[in-house]
Amino acid sequence: MSVRIRRTLFTAAAVTAALSLTAVAPALAGTGTAHTGGRAASAPTVQGDPRSATQRVADFYGAYIDSVWDGEDPAAGADAKALRAFYLTADARRKVEAYEAKEHADGILFAQNVPVKWKVAATGSGGGHATNRVTLTWSDGPGAQVTKIDVRSDLRTLKITDLRPAG
Secondary structure, eight states: OOHHHHHHHHHHHHHHHHHHHHHHHHHHHTOSOOEETTEEOOOOOOOOOTTOHHHHHHHHHHHHHHHHHTTTSTTHHHHHHHHHHHHBOHHHHHHHHHHHHHHSSBTTTTBSSOOSEEEEEEEEEETTEEEEEEEEEOSSSTTOOEEEEEEEEETTTOOEEEEEEOO
């Protein structure tokens, strides 16, 4: 057997071994894709669209809840205030502040504590406005308390114009 043929065979064997090791190594290390019921579990993904009123409400509530959740962080209060200034109209901010003064509770969450989960769903649009329903979950488990907030946004500016507990 010539040197060239042996070298080609050796190279092919090395490439095959490397590819096999690449496929097997994560499983051996325990860091590969988790399998559930024969199907690979996928990692969570998030995407967005800054032109969507629903996405804007979701972005606001996600960032706001993160900010107040991290209340021990010195920047958290400033972050929450900046988020309100960016996402809410001046009139909506005044309504939130009036609610807070009267009820001694957060006027964005309509509560004194912070939820552990949130979701946003579009519920309608018309007259230049979109309405979304924010669902807040306050604990884990089957008996978790849930509250809902209706959030109205201007479709032109995408700013939140009104928030109120859903009945």
